[in-house]
Amino acid sequence: MAVVERPPVIGPGHDFETVSKAISEIVLTRKTPLGWVFGFLMAFTFMMIFLMTATYLFLKGVGIWGINIPVAWGFAIVNFVWWIGIGHAGTLISAILLLLHQKWRMSISRFAEAMTLFAVACAGMFPLLHMGRPWLFYWMFPYPNTMTVWPQFRSPLVWDVFAVSTYATVSLVFWYVGLIPDVATLRDRAKSPFARKAFGILSLGWRGSARHWFRYETASLLLAGLATPLVVSVHTVVSFDFAVAIVPGWHTTIFPPYFVAGAIYSGFAMVLTLAIPLRAAYRLEDFVTMWHLDVMAKVMLTTGLILAYGYGCEVFYAWYSADTFERYMMWNRMFGPYAVAYWALIATNIVIPQLLWFKKVRTNVPLLFFVSLVVNTGMWLERYVIVITSLHRDFLVSSWGRYAPTVWDWATFTGTIGLFLTLFFLFIRFLPMISIVEMRTLLPQAGVKGKEAH
Amino acid sequence: MHGQDTKSSLYGLMAEFEEAGALVAAAHRVREAGYEHVDAFTPVPIEELHEALDLHRNEVPLIALIGGITGCLVGFFLQYWISVIAYPINVGGRPFNSWPSFIPVTFELTILFAALTSAFGMLALNGLPMPYHPVFNVPGFERATTDRFFLCIEAKDEQFDRDGTRAFLESLHPREVTDVVP
Numbered sequence: 001m002a003v004v005e006r007p008p009v010i011g012p013g014h015d016f017e018t019v020s021k022a023i024s025e026i027v028l029t030r031k032t033p034l035g036w037v038f039g040f041l042m043a044f045t046f047m048m049i050f051l052m053t054a055t056y057l058f059l060k061g062v063g064i065w066g067i068n069i070p071v072a073w074g075f076a077i078v079n080f081v082w083w084i085g086i087g088h089a090g091t092l093i094s095a096i097l098l099l100l101h102q103k104w105r106m107s108i109s110r111f112a113e114a115m116t117l118f119a120v121a122c123a124g125m126f127p128l129l130h131m132g133r134p135w136l137f138y139w140m141f142p143y144p145n146t147m148t149v150w151p152q153f154r155s156p157l158v159w160d161v162f163a164v165s166t167y168a169t170v171s172l173v174f175w176y177v178g179l180i181p182d183v184a185t186l187r188d189r190a191k192s193p194f195a196r197k198a199f200g201i202l203s204l205g206w207r208g209s210a211r212h213w214f215r216y217e218t219a220s221l222l223l224a225g226l227a228t229p230l231v232v233s234v235h236t237v238v239s240f241d242f243a244v245a246i247v248p249g250w251h252t253t254i255f256p257p258y259f260v261a262g263a264i265y266s267g268f269a270m271v272l273t274l275a276i277p278l279r280a281a282y283r284l285e286d287f288v289t290m291w292h293l294d295v296m297a298k299v300m301l302t303t304g305l306i307l308a309y310g311y312g313c314e315v316f317y318a319w320y321s322a323d324t325f326e327r328y329m330m331w332n333r334m335f336g337p338y339a340v341a342y343w344a345l346i347a348t349n350i351v352i353p354q355l356l357w358f359k360k361v362r363t364n365v366p367l368l369f370f371v372s373l374v375v376n377t378g379m380w381l382e383r384y385v386i387v388i389t390s391l392h393r394d395f396l397v398s399s400w401g402r403y404a405p406t407v408w409d410w411a412t413f414t415g416t417i418g419l420f421l422t423l424f425f426l427f428i429r430f431l432p433m434i435s436i437v438e439m440r441t442l443l444p445q446a447g448v449k450g451k452e453a454h
Numbered sequence: 455m456h457g458q459d460t461k462s463s464l465y466g467l468m469a470e471f472e473e474a475g476a477l478v479a480a481a482h483r484v485r486e487a488g489y490e491h492v493d494a495f496t497p498v499p500i501e502e503l504h505e506a507l508d509l510h511r512n513e514v515p516l517i518a519l520i521g522g523i524t525g526c527l528v529g530f531f532l533q534y535w536i537s538v539i540a541y542p543i544n545v546g547g548r549p550f551n552s553w554p555s556f557i558p559v560t561f562e563l564t565i566l567f568a569a570l571t572s573a574f575g576m577l578a579l580n581g582l583p584m585p586y587h588p589v590f591n592v593p594g595f596e597r598a599t600t601d602r603f604f605l606c607i608e609a610k611d612e613q614f615d616r617d618g619t620r621a622f623l624e625s626l627h628p629r630e631v632t633d634v635v636p
Contacts, residue, residue, distance in 0.1 A: 016497060016601035142536060150541040153533045154548065159558040166562040170569045177573050180582075181599065185497075188596035204583035207590065208598045210494040210503045212580045217499050218514040219576035223569055226518075230565045237558055440498045445601070448475045448502045 009104050010442045011286025019439045023432050024189050026282055032429065035281055040425040046418020050125075053411040057129055064408040071391045071403035076130035078383040079413050081238055082266070083123035083420075084164065085259075085379060088231055089267020090116025091171060094178070095227035098220075104295055106438035107287040110182075111278070111428070112271050113175045118423040119270070120168045122416040127160075129412065156240035163237040170230055174223045177216075180206050182432045235263040242386065248329035249390035252317055258310030265303035265349075266379035268296050272372035274424070276365055278433065287434050294362045300375065301356040307382075308350045325395055333389040337402065341385050348378030465588035465636045466491075466608040467619055468595075469628035474500055477603035480626040481506035484607060487622060491608035495589065495598040517575035518568045525567025529560035588636045606634060 057064060067074040090112040097105035128134045140161045142151050151158045184206035187199035239259035242250035272293065279288040318330035333342050352374050355361045362368060393400045440446055471477045477494060481503060484492050494503055533556040542550045589595060589606060598604050607619055623631045
């Protein structure tokens with residue numbers, strides 16, 4: 001056992017009843033908070049923008065976007081990678097940290113997992129919309145068809161289909177399995193007959209039997225063990241989309257680890273972006289303590305440094321390879337037409353997050369919130385720089401080009417933020433955003449004091 | 455032994471405890487007394503109960519292993535069949551069976567099958583979903599998902615005796631002992 005004295009992961013003075021009450025009341029209260037209504041309407045407006053742009057896209061085709069030849073992968077891929085990266089923190093928190101027995105993960109795992117699901121849903125929109133004919137998306141899957149055509153399994157883009165759909169499915173199952181006992185708590189505490197019924201169906205008739213718990217715990221551990229290599233594989237496969245191509249700036253072996261580190265970095269930034277307003281709005285400071293924020297900031301700092309190493313490696317490779325095109329790509333990235341994006345990326349992803357070395361910053365909630373937003377922006381810029389600067393000037397000068405996003409690109413992107421927030425607002429209103437069972441296990445009440453207690 | 459009707463009219467007897475420690479101690483006593491069909495209902499998983507209720511091994515890992523191996527084989531041979539037999543395409547002279555390229559999808563399907571079988575296997579072994587169960591008829595059982603600990607001796611147990619078992623459960627100092635009606 002660890003000897004190091006750690007701050008408590010839960011506020012003082014709680015027992016099973018107060019914990020269950022504090023978390024379930026957010027869902028079971030009849031009065032919807034005004035702030036929720038306002039936030040939901042804002043998010044919903046942006047989701048409507050998304051639906052409208054998608055409709056217009058279906059009518060006109062991808063020509064409404066700024067993509068062209070050579071930059072055939074524009075915002076769609078940038079946003080896809082950004083969203084899928086954000087999703088990774090959820091699985092990391094709930095799976096890897098579970099295997100590492102990090103108790104602090106418990107109070108943030110539920111909504112981080114929800115964040116994963118919704119981020120993956122947003123990510124999935126982009127490859128779908130980027131297809132010329134999105135209604136034929138099922139052609140990506142191997143199924144017997146009258147054309148007798150099958151997918152090409154030597155292509156990373158096909159691997160991506162399997163990686164992302166597996167990731168979405170496993171995350172959903174993991175999240176739902178975690179929810180079952182909590183939903184049973186809601187079923188038993190709900191006053192309204194409708195809520196009792198709805199939560200009753202969702203809880204699958206969970207009754208807390210010791211035999212059920214025994215298998216449940218095994219299954220949770222197995223799912224965590226399976227999700228751990230999965231989460232690493234997903235962003236690795238995403239990075240293969242780039243690294244397997246021979247485009248300068250993409251064709252490097254550093255891509256898989258550096259993409260995974262970047263994914264965790266952006267994911268933790270998003271968890272902080274969501275957790276900081278949530279704990280204030282719902283008075284959850286007892287569960288998401290200052291210590292949690294501090295630890296998450298440290299994870300961000302660490303992964304940010306790994307990312308900085310990755311950027312350094314890219315520059316080194318470009319020089320050390322002595323490859324004309326690689327060297328030009330790096331020079332063009334730093335001083336070409338998209339230099340502003342590159343230096344903004346260095347500032348937001350590397351320079352500003354160094355503030356997190358200071359405990360004063362890590363414990364200053366508004367400043368931490370600001371840094372998390374900066375990192376979110378930085379990680380988006382990273383993908384923008386990787387996709388655009390590599391594609392717009394590759395080998396032949398005659399096939400160089402420029403890329404500029406159109407208003408529809410921006411509308412689709414902000415629209416998916418609306419979709420994400422809409423789903424998130426619905427989640428915090430209708431499901432427990434912190435795992436009640438895991439909070440209970442943190443309390444002394446969950447322990448057994450001696451074999452013969454009486 | 456009592457008559458058949460005593461057994462059939464009752465699912466079992468439920469004792470309610472306020473503390474996890476009391477429940478675990480009671481579970482040990484119940485098992486020592488020779489009862490076999492015993493279950494506990496708790497708001498949190500309690501590891502000490504496994505020993506008390508003789509829960510040493512479950513089938514979930516085996517099911518997940520079978521699922522994982524199936525996923526692995528399905529994943530690889532699906533790609534092999536498609537790329538070598540059903541739809542062979544020569545891409546720059548690369549072999550049809552480019553097995554290193556098949557690893558990512560094989561891996562993903564291994565994880566997918568193993569995860570789905572462990573989750574659904576767990577639910578199936580637990581007999582869930584089960585919308586109705588006699589224990590829900592126990593007054594106050596809704597607190598089993600908040601802060602109360604329950605122990606149930608089922609009527610189908612050979613040693614079960616309506617009055618004798620009740621007296622035995624009372625001797626374990628529960629808050630209350632209730633009949634569980636089916």
